[in-house]
Amino acid sequence: MSSAPTPSAASSPAPQRTTPKPEIVRPVPRKPRRSGFWLVAIVLLLGAAGLYWKNQTARSQQQATTSVVRTAGISVGDLERTIRVSGTIQAQKFASILAPQIRGSRSGSGRSFRGGGGGGGGGSTGGSDSGSTSSSTTSGITSSSSSAFTGSGSAGSGSSALGGSNPSGSDQSAAGATPGASGGGASSIGATRGTTNRFSDMSGTSTRGAMTPTRDSTAGSLTGSNLGSTGGNLITPGGGGGGGGSDFMMVLLKCAPAGSHVKAGDVVAEFDRQYQLNRLDDYKASVVQQEANFKKMKADEAVKREAHEQLIKSAKASWDKAKLDLQTISVRSEIEAETFKLAEQEAAAHYQEILAEREKFDVGQRADLRRAELDLEKAKIELHRAENNVNVMVMKTPIDGTVVMQTIFRGGENSQVREGDQVYSGMAFMTIVDTSAMVMNATVNQVDSEVLRVGMKATVRLDAYPDITLPATVMAIGAMTDAGSWRASWVRQVSVRLKLNKTDPRVIPDLSASADVGLASEPQVAIAPLESVFRDSPDGRPYVFVQAESGYERREIELGLASNVAVAVKSGLRQGEVVALGRPYLTSTPPGAS
Helix, strand or coil, rough: CCCCCCCCCCCCCCCCCCCCCCCCCCCCCCCCCCCCHHHHHHHHHHHHHHEEEEEHHHHHHHHHHHHCCCCCEEEEEEEEEEEEEEEEEEEEEEEEEEEECCCCCCCCCCCCCCCCHHHCCCCCCCHHHHHHHHHHHHHHHHHHHHHHHCCCCHHHHHHHHHHHHHCCCHHHHHHEEEEEEEHHHHHHHHHHHCCCCCCCCCCCEEEECCCCCCCCCCCEEECCHHHHHHHHCCCCCCCCCCCCHHHHHHHEEEEEECCCCCCCEEEEEEEEEEEHHHHHHHHHHHHHHHHHHHHHHHHHHHHHHHHHHHHHHHHHHHHHHHHHHHHHHCCCHHHHHHHHHHHHHHHHHHHHHHHHHHHHHHHHHHHHHHHHHHHHHHHHHHHHHCCCCCHHHEEEEECCEEECEEEEEECCCEEEEECCCEEEECCCCEEEEEEEEEEEEEECCCHHHCCCCCCCCCEEECCCCCCEEEEEEEEEEEECCCCCCCCCCCCCCEEEEEEEECCCCCCCCCCCEEEEEEEEEEEEEEEHHHHHEECCCCCCCCCEECCCCCCCEEEEEEEEEEECCCEEECCCCCCCCCEEEECCCCCCCCCCCC
8 A cells, every 4th residue: 555755844845035125214303402501500510619629729728838838037136247167176375295306426426535635536547637647757757866866875865755755646656766776765755655554454545545445346336445334235326317226216205194284394295214314424424534634635745845845955965965076076087077077967957857846746736635625525515415315305394284195107007195105306296285275277268268357256166066156256367278289179278267265164176166257247137037038029129928817928128238047127027027938829829929
């Protein structure tokens, strides 16, 4: 049985789409709006709100400005125009204590009698040229006399006497006379001259009865026996300026404490004087010895003069004897006769030579005495220097005051001088300041120095004590600017000194300070702060803002003398009024303001 086929979806025909027709929209007429009223209302509302906000802001700003602006009252008093200088406080009267100058011979000359009675020409230096010349002259005479009187007893005496009368004091002539000469003259004159020196047990070399110091070739210093126990130690090589040698070291043994008060005449410093005391003792002994040696030398010179006179008489006697012998030639052989003639001629020549030598002998004696006298004076000078050295090493203050110690470089840093330090001659190691009279050493710019005058009044203030105010007077103004440094400086300063008319126990030297020097003044005027005056008006007239009940009001004023911080008001302000130190209005300008 067959069934009829069922139609499927695929085989069914698709539905057809139809495009809708556009709908026609017709405009609807609008109704007229009533917006003008609301617009006006909104504008009015906004305007009222803005005005209210502006008033509130201006009021708050005015209140804030009024509370922030600084004010100052108007006072009546004296106004001064000043210039400020700065500097340090110093004592007007002070005394600088300097290390003393130690003077004297560094070589030890004069501490021993160098050269003996002959005037200091002996010793290791070998005497003077005049002594050598006299010695050679005498040796020539001795030789001539010896050759002329060989074998003659009287001639031997004359030769010995001549040797004993050596003007130079040569020991060579005095000791042995002429070899081969006979007679008692040599021994007697030699003994009289003191060839056996009474000082020979004290010195290695004898020169005219005086002691000659020896020289140590290693140390290079004099070590004479008469120097005493300190002779070999005190004179050290290289003793140059102060502090160079042991005798001249400046070691501070005692000193007054810093800050202590001393009176005039008090000992404030004492140096180690042991070496100088030893030198003083040596020079005293040396002067005494040289005086004794000088007296002995004068006695010796008198003996030598008498010996020389005896020599002349002996030569004259020899000549007379030769002339008597010449009278016997008639009974003599020809050889003897010729011998007597030659002897008479030589005796006459010798007598004339000895007689002519008297003047040179006198000159030599005077020279020796003068040289010895000069050496004695030199020793006395050195003694005086040694005494002065001992005295100046104890230092006293010439004024009353306070002790201020100076600084010295010690251990890699600067520190105050203290006991045990070695200072050098001329070094300032202490200052005595009189605090009853103080001054201020200040400097001022060269531009401002023109307005300063001596006698101007000033007010001094100390940085360390702000509560101290001291009156002062300008007492000196530098004529030139301070010296420039190694680099160019276009700002020069002029020195100014002010005297403090009043002092305070707390005022001490070296405190930093400032001073206001009065240039001009106006008495009993209204004084306003300089920063409260404004000058920006079109006509250039100054004005201020005076505090009132409703705020500040602008007021024009007439000014007078002005200082660095204040100005005198001749008119426009009264005592007690309050002025603003700045502009009191920020956003608006009060009526009448520019």
